[in-house]
Amino acid sequence: MLFHGTFVHTPKRGELVILTDTLLAVDETTGRIATLLPGIPRTQLEATIQTTQLQQHTLTLLSPTQFILPGFIDTHIHAPQITYAGTGTDVPLMVWLNLYAFPAEKKFKDVEWARYVYPKLVDRLLRNGTTTALYFGSLHLEANKVLANTTLNAGQRAFIGKVCIDQNSPDDYIESTENAVRDTEAFIQYCLSLGQRKEEGLLLTPVVTPRFLPTCSIPLLEQLGQLAKRYDVPIQSHISESLDEVAFVQQLYGSEISDTEIFDKTGLLTPRTVMAHGVHLNYQDTQTLAQRGTAVAVCPLSNAYFANGVFPSTRFSYIKQGLGTDIGGGYAPSMLSSIRHLITASRYLASTAAAAAAALHGAGADAGVDNSNNHAGVTAAAAAAADLEKGDIIMDWRTGLYMATRGGAECLQIQDQVGSFQVGMSFDAILVDVAVSGTPIDLFPGNDDRLEDYVEKFINLGDDRNITNVWVNGQNVLSLSR
Structure with a gap:
């Protein structure tokens, strides 16, 4: 050509x-x-x-x-959730999972349903210019094989993970730790058996996929980390996504520990790991992610609905970052939508920061104290205010396009191939x-x-x-x- x-x-x-x-x-x-x-x-x-x-x-x-x-690179998408994309935007995350996500995903126990849905999903994404996608599948081994075959047949570059869930989930959408590990390994071996050759450009890559901390036990996380190391495959999950998710994790493991610390201790933070959302990461968490080479998939639309905040992309620019649509947490399958919402979110963050800056300086003036250089212990809003003063919050469409292409490639460590x-x-x-x-x-x-x-x-x-x-x-x- x-x-x-x-x-x-x-x-x-x-x-x-x-x-x-x-x-x-x-x-x-x-x-x-x-x-x-x-x-x-x-x-x-x-x-x-x-x-x-x-x-x-x-x-x-x-x-x-x-x-x-x-081509656009979507670094976070739930394949089974395409069936209710455009709906289910009316409740908080932990309620949403039980009301919408889990019921939709359960249906993929039926392999014929997977064969019907997944070609429509992949076609929709290709029509929107998504040439590479990092997919969460369901917990069903056979349905994930269907997704793998569908992306290969369509010619899309895909990273696919069998979702793992062994606790705090519905009785009819849960698995034992043993089965989760067994089926994850079986899916990895299935993908590797399809005869792809690295020198010809891999189109399909299996991904170790613990759903998120509330639904995964520590033994499961540890064994999945070992699997990823043994087969040298990528890892994906969700991290510090929403206030109710963070509260749930602290209820399970104590208020002094963060998602990042748990993932790190179980061997799941690597240069080949992509963690979705990260809206409520603290400064030390971000330092750990940067040190491990772990990336964040920023999902601006679903963050607006479920995460109770905005991921401060510019403040944490030392972390690898890509963009995700997060179907169906985000209702739009187009990466153009993610770019637009990224830019809009940064402007809302700047507006909030401007108000925080005025309040911060006003409080300092009332107390006769200069707060402009005192960042120790200040609120996230005050930190955002400091960013605003440096002009470091508002993002433009060029950066959005970068995150949707080259940035996503860097997250997946394929920047020498695409982007x-x-x-x-x-x-x-x-x-x-x-x-x-x-x-x-x-x-x-x-x-x-x-x-x-x-x-x-x-x-x-x-x-x-x-x-x-x-x-x-x-x-x-x-x-x-x-």
Whole structure:
């Protein structure tokens, strides 16, 4: 395959790179980028193709309203919960689990139900440009095999975990510690038996998946940590997600211990671990995560509904961070939605911080004390106020795009394979057209919009109608006529 036009990526956090008049060739045998030549005008294109001996490739010429982005990487998604996405947003987390999540997940004991649901899920995600997904499955071994087969057949890059639950769960949606470990190992072995070769670019990776601390005993956590080490596979769970979850953990294990400490002691914090949410991590927790190389999947929409707070992405920028949709805790399967809510949440946090800053300085003035540099023991709001004074809270769409692409790749430790455009990397990409038929984006030629404006319009206004092609590992997995 050979493309000529505009390519856009974010190789660094907050940095947008637009490659114009770029000639990109994909090795159709390996699915990797073989040639990347920016600054080749159309008038020189034919001569360049001849010189670089690329004439055997089929050439696609992008229009002025089209550009190619790295595929989106969703670092937290509950596959079974797609069945009630868009509903179940009316109760706190621990109630929500019993009222919505567990009943939906129980149904996947029926393998035929899994075969019916999962193709719809994967198709929906691909249509929204999600080329890589980190999935929580259900606790059912056979249903998780169906999910694995579905993603492979569709060509999506997937990290999949069999959820483990051995306590504090409904009687008909729980398993013994022994069965949880046995089936997790069986699922790992199943995925490894499917004949994938690393040199060809792995599309399927099994993931050790304790659901979260309230539903997992210490012996289960310890044995899962050992499994992950033995097979050298990633780990995922939830951490310090909501006030009621934190309270439940403290009720179980004591008020002086945090989720982070328990996960660390059981060997589950590694460079290949992705923990979802993290809204209520304290400073020491974040230091531990950074030291272990553990990532956080930020889920702005579900955080708004269930987590009682905002993850302060800029304050904790020393932790690897990606974005997640968290279907169905978050109702939207589109990573564009996660980017938008990330930006909005940062602005709400800034507004709260501004009020805290005024109150903090007012209290200091009343007491005749300068509080501006005193961070010891101050509230989270006061810490946010200090961040605001440094201009460190508000995020923009460029950083959101980074977290949805390159940042997610770093969380999964596949940044040398996907997430940006470089020679040798797999071609996981989406073709965006801001002028496609039926587009939600209005264009006005008299505005003299720049290419960067087109990208920003897509991030803020676009949807799946603007995504016309999706490639994973060089394979065209979605092609829509608009």
